Amino acid sequence: MRDVSIIGIGQTSVGEHWDRSLRHLAYDALAAAMRDAKLERADALYVGNMLSGEISGQAHLGSLIADFAGLRGMEAIKVEAACASAAAAFRQAYIGVASGLQDIVIALGVEKMTDDVGSRLTAGLASAADADYEVIHGITFVALNALIMQRYLYEYNVTREDFAGFAINAHANGAGNPNAMFQRPISKKAFMKSGMVADPIGLLDASPMADGAAAVVLCPTDQAREFTDNAIRVKGSAVATDSLSIHDRRDPLWLQAAQDSAQRAYRQAEVTPEDIDFFELHDAFTIMAALSLEASGFAERGQGTRLACDGEITLEGKIPITTRGGLKARGHPVGATGLYQIVEATQQLRDEAGDNQIANARLGMTQNIGGSGATIVTHIFERVS
Amino acid sequence: MRDVSIIGIGQTSVGEHWDRSLRHLAYDALAAAMRDAKLERADALYVGNMLSGEISGQAHLGSLIADFAGLRGMEAIKVEAACASAAAAFRQAYIGVASGLQDIVIALGVEKMTDDVGSRLTAGLASAADADYEVIHGITFVALNALIMQRYLYEYNVTREDFAGFAINAHANGAGNPNAMFQRPISKKAFMKSGMVADPIGLLDASPMADGAAAVVLCPTDQAREFTDNAIRVKGSAVATDSLSIHDRRDPLWLQAAQDSAQRAYRQAEVTPEDIDFFELHDAFTIMAALSLEASGFAERGQGTRLACDGEITLEGKIPITTRGGLKARGHPVGATGLYQIVEATQQLRDEAGDNQIANARLGMTQNIGGSGATIVTHIFERVS
16 A cells, blocks of 8 residues: 655635535635646546535536546546545545555545525435434434533533533634634624524534535655645544444444544554644534544543633644634535545645644644544544655 | 455345335345355445435435444445446445455445435436536436437437347346346337337337345455355456536547546456457446447447347347346346446356356456446456356
């Protein structure tokens, strides 16, 4: 197997792109990543997307986007794992290069959610959960997460207020990210006063639906110097799964797939959580941030919110998270989110994170969660130069 | 890169499975393939599927099926390339094993179309075409193929009757396949009298919608002997793409992605079309069989129907096709079809094709087409023992 590095990144701003279609958003991110890598061709394209069939009546995005980007004929395929689709696409791109079969590979995540913000979107998001065992009872995706959060409050004797730090930190960091959907800090008072979406999840616990696309270019590490002086090495890569249904899990408050994929990534990278300089986690809801920190080894069981309360998740803290706004403030275009995380981790490791830069960042981790935890993809990246 | 072989195959019968859900069909095929390989675990699962989001309200099939099959936790992902989804999943499984990252890998294709046979299914199938450039005008997927066939009749001065041989051969072979949806031969008279679906495509030019699942298990060739004495080697593997829109292609009567992927597979396998003993092609409509034969090098441009008229595509002919019924008679559960083709090719190369057995088959080719030709996946398989 070959060692693999990122040599180019690209993204669109995250928001309501009424003037850009799905293929245009994809093109914008892909072209930016190609320009960044100073490339005009590639061997393969892996597209992460969740909802284009339901929302835009468009399947077959691999060929569609390859063609629209002027790369007609190339190998191109779509990968789907609900909200973890983009990191799953990155994983396939990584395997393609590592195998020796493909040299220059693009991983792209794209989602166009605002073409339908009515019932099809709510139903589409619920398709990440188990249609026959969960959704058939009428539950929405946010309500499923609310059940988990309610249980967390009960088991660990914490309050809604203990989750405020996750949202406040995300919005504070979003203020420094010109591509974020929300670029204004929020106060604890605003958090506590925000309307309830699905008790106990309030509006400021939840990430916003959005349009967006992000892309990276990968190549073998030993060829990376031909293209760039600041290649970022993929040091760990892992996917793990769990049951879609929450009731089927041994413990609804433990993200087993986060633990499994993080442990595999740590082993491959030969590092421990203490070595990680920052962690782009999947804060679709604040409860997911807490559970991700616990299962990935950054906090004891039931102690995830402590890190938020103690300020350990800020840019200057022990384990900075959502350093460019996270899903909460950057926005959550579901099938693109995993690649936004990877683009942002690359920016940190290249010293290109502007106001959000973490000093001396050498090792960054990303974690993309599909459904309420049924697919979890963890990657570890390293600055080489 | 490692050499890769198939060590297990499984399939459900193709048809209207009112008593089995999507996950049950997937399980049936997966478990059969695992039994065939005498395995109880695997490193990864790649699921091909096109329509579960639209038809069954269920995304996230990788984790869902891994969990339902008793393999919770394993790496699992869904791959989609319209009707070429299953061969695309096989391609990813092949890359996973070739890379050295995964040893025992399952590729599975599953489709449950009969849960909705109304407008959502017609719209879902049309999502293989270009939503903004083609489908917005109201055209269905069969109508798109009818435009191509109409042009073929005009350009090459052939008649509808010249396509009869494709359907007659498929149904004759389906009669020998206990898993085929249609197991009765048809006459030329029946073909000519069958009702028109979209002029000039008649009912017996078109493959039927169906439910079904098919799976294979792959491992490195040098480990295959631990599991089986009749491993089948993957000798060539390639994906190529084209524009989704037919009007955007240089020549609407030429499947450029079939030519590109077939040529790459021939080069990798170091063979020519003359070496191929049989060809499981993608006869979603008879016109696609003709175009596939031409672009893959078995017939000159405009001469594809000649092979059907001259009997060269039958089990005893120069290039047997659809040897177990093809899409026309075995049935076309869209996101599963590519793996039915690969399972059937494996049966031929193992001498397990029963009444349909081709004598001394050593090299078989499969070709799975997404949309009207925008993703085409070609594989070449070899009997080793």
